[in-house]
Amino acid sequence: MSTDSIIATLIIVIVSAVGLGIGIFLSSLFRKFYEPLLTVAGSFILASVVLHFNHGSDYELMGWGLLVGIFLQITIEQLTGGVEHGHITDVPIKYGTYFMIGLVMHATVEAMPISRLYEYQVWYNPIISSIILHRLPASMVFGFIVGRRKKQAFILWGLLFLLTAPVGALLGYYVISEHLLKWFEFVALGSLLYIGSTMVHEQISHHNIGWKQMAILLVGSALAIGIYYFNH
Secondary structure: OOHHHHHHHHHHHHHHHHHHHHHHHOHHHHHHHHHHHHHHHHHHHHHHHHHHHHHOOOHHHHHHHHHHHHHHHHHHHHHHOOHHHOOOOOOOHHHHHHHHHHHHHHHHHHHHHHHHOHHHOOOOOHHHHHHHHHHHHHHHHHHHHHOOOOHHHHHHHHHHHHHHHHHHHHHHHHHOOHHHHHHHHHHHHHHHHHHHHHHHHHHOHHHOOOHHHHHHHHHHHHHHHHHHHHOO
């Protein structure tokens, strides 16, 4: 893999580990900041995905990939309860295996195209930044959930979660063909599109958005626009 792909993968792992730590050991800090973080992350992801399409693509492949990504994410949420977009859920112990299958599947698929996003030349591009930003609240919620369980469960589940980024990146680089990896890129974009819109929707109750929420949404979008044009 390129140096930028390796850097991006390591940052995702670090951010995920920080989020896990906050969710487990700093639950009061987690509860204080995670809702504004979800709003910023949601608007950032939506703007980043839309701006990414300016690169020009195989539109038929893009359409199918986005559709599969959206429905794949809807399916995964039936297993995870929406932890990927920061939804706090109570996972019964008997469903723990299914919960982890869904979470690992989502996190691995979204990491697979990391090695293909070379058109930006640098790792801090809109799509990888979106993955990093959405991993923080997701890992905070995940840490909050596993922190209430046995220590053994945290060690196993936490390690599996942290390994998803390097495993996904390695699969994308060494196993998946270039054409198929491009399709997985659109699948990941479809998943991010769904996650971003859900993050924003869940933070705006009953279509009544205040000035503070609007300002947070604009900050997220402005960050995405800034990163996008900084890469051009």
